[in-house]
Amino acid sequence: MDKIVRLGTFKTYGGRYASTYAHIKLADGKLSITGVEGPTQGGNALGSCGQVREGEHIVNLAPGWTRPILTAFYAMWDRWHLNNLRSECEHQRDMITLAQECPVCDYQIGTAWLTEELPEYVAEFMAKLPETDRTPAWV
Numbered sequence: 001m002d003k004i005v006r007l008g009t010f011k012t013y014g015g016r017y018a019s020t021y022a023h024i025k026l027a028d029g030k031l032s033i034t035g036v037e038g039p040t041q042g043g044n045a046l047g048s049c050g051q052v053r054e055g056e057h058i059v060n061l062a063p064g065w066t067r068p069i070l071t072a073f074y075a076m077w078d079r080w081h082l083n084n085l086r087s088e089c090e091h092q093r094d095m096i097t098l099a100q101e102c103p104v105c106d107y108q109i110g111t112a113w114l115t116e117e118l119p120e121y122v123a124e125f126m127a128k129l130p131e132t133d134r135t136p137a138w139v
Helices: 067-080 090-094 120-128
Strands: 002-011 017-027 030-037 058-061
Touching (some): 002 067, 017 058, 030 120, 058 067, 067 120
Antiparallel strands (some): 002 058, 017 030
16 A cells, blocks of 8 residues: 545644645555655645654544544554564563563564564555545655
């Protein structure tokens, strides 16, 4: 999957309204999401780029989006983005404080990039998101 979604519009500090987009890539079980707030023709942006994970500031949702869908999208983005580049094992992820050595499997944190299998429901959710209704300057 390789798709662009428009989440909605936000109001910039200067008072302009601009769209927030996300580029979703899913291949071989690896999820990558990159966002941009208000991309401009010159390659700049009116807001943040990359890990744009603050949906509360979106004042007008794009067609097909609801607040629950937006909340679920940001939660999945936060949890599953770059699931193939985990520095911790599954046990360390669940610990309140990351131990350098896992007491369950003895894995040393940061010694390899681990892949956490992406649940099917995440892939299905991303596939069902509405495609963008506007063409962004860049994403």
